[in-house]
Amino acid sequence: GQNIDQPTEMTATEGAIVQINCTYQTSGFNGLFWYQQHAGEAPTFLSYNVLDGLEEKGRFSSFLSRSKGYSYLLLKELQMKDSASYLCAVPTNAGKSTFGDGTTLTVKP
């Protein structure tokens, strides 16, 4: 089965950098997704990692270590609009994604 752990809540200051961690246990690894979900809205795709290392995409970067079962999402130059929940998800071989409970990030002025 799949097991995913993320911190429940985080708070950071506008303009700062924040790292949101995700640890996972899975019977077969097929990559790891990060999604962003603003309050009252549907989740939207942020990143996908299948190889070890850091993937950078503008202010957002995602890191993966398969040997450690660990990923993080790095948000730089935080903006108020980055306040949202960040969901870590791992798919099975068949493509079914299991989601973590999400990390609610609050960005303060």
Next chain:
Amino acid sequence: GAGVSQSPSNKVTEKGKDVELRCDPISGHTALYWYRQSLGQGLEFLIYFQGNSAPDKSGLPSDRFSAERTGGSVSTLTIQRTQQEDSAVYLCASSLGGPNEKLFFGSGTQLSVL
């Protein structure tokens, strides 16, 4: 359509009534998923359709829940004899299929059981 479409956006029903929730996925997407999200919680997997394969129903919480997908496109999630604990946002997503394909979500149906 351009995205995943769900209807209704809101549904209020009385305990014991049946409800049907509809999802229209992105054209060409072979995979369709239903998730449930209670307030402040993560996404709970319900059911997954992939092409012509038998659906993965392992997440359905009870036999009151069922879903079908007609013609490999539109899907309907049916909840019979609704209970108050069924109140949640029901999210549908679709993808091109395969483990490396990202999910596109609809805006969800907010179900309230009184």
